[in-house]
Amino acid sequence: MKREAAYRGRMAPTPSGFLHLGHARTFWYAAQRARQRRGTLVLRVEDLDLDRSRPEYRNAMLEDLRWFECLWDEGPYHQSERLPAYRSAMARLVDRGWVYPCRCSRKDIRQAAQAPHEGDEGVLYPGTCLRRPIGDPLELWRSAASEGRGTNWRFRVPEGRRIDFFDVGRGRQSWVAGSDFGDFVVWRQEGLPAYQLAVVVDDREMGITEVVRGEDLLISTGRQLLLYEAFGWTPPEFFHLPLMRDEQGVRLSKRHQSLTLRRFRRRGVAAEQVRREHGIDLPGLAKLFAAGGDQPASQNRQRRRTSST
Numbered sequence: 001m002k003r004e005a006a007y008r009g010r011m012a013p014t015p016s017g018f019l020h021l022g023h024a025r026t027f028w029y030a031a032q033r034a035r036q037r038r039g040t041l042v043l044r045v046e047d048l049d050l051d052r053s054r055p056e057y058r059n060a061m062l063e064d065l066r067w068f069e070c071l072w073d074e075g076p077y078h079q080s081e082r083l084p085a086y087r088s089a090m091a092r093l094v095d096r097g098w099v100y101p102c103r104c105s106r107k108d109i110r111q112a113a114q115a116p117h118e119g120d121e122g123v124l125y126p127g128t129c130l131r132r133p134i135g136d137p138l139e140l141w142r143s144a145a146s147e148g149r150g151t152n153w154r155f156r157v158p159e160g161r162r163i164d165f166f167d168v169g170r171g172r173q174s175w176v177a178g179s180d181f182g183d184f185v186v187w188r189q190e191g192l193p194a195y196q197l198a199v200v201v202d203d204r205e206m207g208i209t210e211v212v213r214g215e216d217l218l219i220s221t222g223r224q225l226l227l228y229e230a231f232g233w234t235p236p237e238f239f240h241l242p243l244m245r246d247e248q249g250v251r252l253s254k255r256h257q258s259l260t261l262r263r264f265r266r267r268g269v270a271a272e273q274v275r276r277e278h279g280i281d282l283p284g285l286a287k288l289f290a291a292g293g294d295q296p297a298s299q300n301r302q303r304r305r306t307s308s309t
Ligand SMILES: [Zn+2]
Pocket: 101, 102, 103, 104, 127, 128, 129, 130
């Protein structure tokens, strides 16, 4: 019998505000999954948004996670300290022709898109810079003032490619590259990796075997699977959790100040009580795990597939 690789999960909060109940639920479940599988839980601080990330939020976050019993075994790692890893991964993508520089502004893209899909995902990139002659891309990447500054770089998605995978929580998922999402930014002109590239490099280098996160990131998984493929890496498993909503059905966000862990703590409420009152418990996790999202049961029985051909 094949021996199962050791489970490695992660919590990856962004220090741009106080943690609210929705974050807490995702991280608590991530912690339970790691515990159930006798695995290791890694804490990674996603602080690449230099304008919005604050050290005081970062410190509060660590305190609040401990208070809520989301206990990690390794880290915290900080994305802001991992730029050399992202740069070397990016150089590989440039070298293999997976990315190209893009000089379009948001306004250019809106104007050039002939059939704008104005959904959550915004407008599909119309490919304006795809065929722009640029000379030797590797030279351009290296010469860009202090490593990758001054231009955005986009990942060239294989047009029309179906991407299928089996989500542990939501069941079978499927997208078509080029119509569900277009060529996406992997490197930003500020000289920093975009979210998609940074998390793929991190999850790979940190040996993550299962990613537990909110379902707002579900479609990002389609993009990330293409990145795994471009690098020749095996992707982890994914478990996307439904987002927590308030009584009006609005997704919890920073505006829900009354629902931050900080606020509960200040009012002297015990973490255990917060979990009980908001259904953050093992039966809740088991229900999410068994439900397999809104997929019909027959689809849930399909074997997991990673990115397809
Ligand atoms: Zn462009």
